[in-house]
Amino acid sequence: MGHDKLRKFAENETFSCLLQPDASSVLDKTEADNSLRLKDHPIKGHWSERMFAAARPIVLELGCGKGEYTIDLSRREPSLNYVGVDIKGARLWKGAKFATENHLPNVAFLRTRIEFIESFFAPGEVSEIWLTFSDPQLKSENCRLTSPLFLERYRKFLKKGGIVHLKTDSRFLYEYSKAVAECNNLRILAATADLYGTGRQDLSGCALESVAGQSAVDALFEVRTFYESMFMAQGYKITYLSFSIDHEGPYLHPDFDSDHWRSQEGPRHFTHQPEKRIHIVESC
Numbered sequence: 001m002g003h004d005k006l007r008k009f010a011e012n013e014t015f016s017c018l019l020q021p022d023a024s025s026v027l028d029k030t031e032a033d034n035s036l037r038l039k040d041h042p043i044k045g046h047w048s049e050r051m052f053a054a055a056r057p058i059v060l061e062l063g064c065g066k067g068e069y070t071i072d073l074s075r076r077e078p079s080l081n082y083v084g085v086d087i088k089g090a091r092l093w094k095g096a097k098f099a100t101e102n103h104l105p106n107v108a109f110l111r112t113r114i115e116f117i118e119s120f121f122a123p124g125e126v127s128e129i130w131l132t133f134s135d136p137q138l139k140s141e142n143c144r145l146t147s148p149l150f151l152e153r154y155r156k157f158l159k160k161g162g163i164v165h166l167k168t169d170s171r172f173l174y175e176y177s178k179a180v181a182e183c184n185n186l187r188i189l190a191a192t193a194d195l196y197g198t199g200r201q202d203l204s205g206c207a208l209e210s211v212a213g214q215s216a217v218d219a220l221f222e223v224r225t226f227y228e229s230m231f232m233a234q235g236y237k238i239t240y241l242s243f244s245i246d247h248e249g250p251y252l253h254p255d256f257d258s259d260h261w262r263s264q265e266g267p268r269h270f271t272h273q274p275e276k277r278i279h280i281v282e283s284c
Helices: 003-012 047-051 068-076 089-101 114-119 148-155 171-183 199-203 214-222 226-233 258-263
Strands: 027-029 036-038 058-062 081-086 107-111 126-132 158-168 188-192 239-244
Touching: 003 089, 036 114, 047 081, 058 068, 058 114, 068 081, 068 089, 068 107, 068 126, 068 214, 081 089, 089 107, 114 148, 148 158, 158 171, 171 188, 171 239, 171 258, 188 199
Parallel strands: 058 081, 058 126, 081 107, 126 158
Antiparallel strands: 027 036, 158 239, 188 239
């Protein structure tokens, strides 16, 4: 591990806006078979009083990386609280440091695996979720952040009418997510397969909704994360989908032509190795 990464990890400990729980705070071993089960973290249901200066609706960004989107949204809409979630401490350092040095009272970061997310938020505590350039998980459906497994997790803490926003360079993930929404009769608010090309025209007749109002719409076109810029430079079109997850009963898996859409995915060239997911509690 490089000295710079160690320096960032040490500095992370000083940021009051960054919560870095130990795995033991959300995992218990069962006596029967010694398997791991999720348990509630003490912050669950108490974000407003423990992490923020005021009680406001909470917006999550899952897989936030360096926090560019979380930071920008928070500055555009100070009437909301924003939480960026990622497992990589060296990435979160940048967002947490910026929020600290610029005295942003409505920004917090959480270092944890997204598989554990339901341990941190109480029912109705979150208003919206943003998924920005998530790993499309081409071979593992349950690991996709818009799969029925994850929608079930989100449903446990999203408010009624809660919205999921997906912004991605992966046409595979976009089409899969749309198929999930359609087969479960979820209300699709907006969809475009080419945000910066035909996006404004595609979305002109859509009920593009967000608790952040127009500022979220503006951010959709104006904020470009590290990965977004990298993929656009490689010629990939950026897609966008938003939908409400309100649904009675279990979420169904779509009849999705994975082979076809997988064949449409070109190779991504990363400036560094992307994160490999490790799944402890549930098989995904």
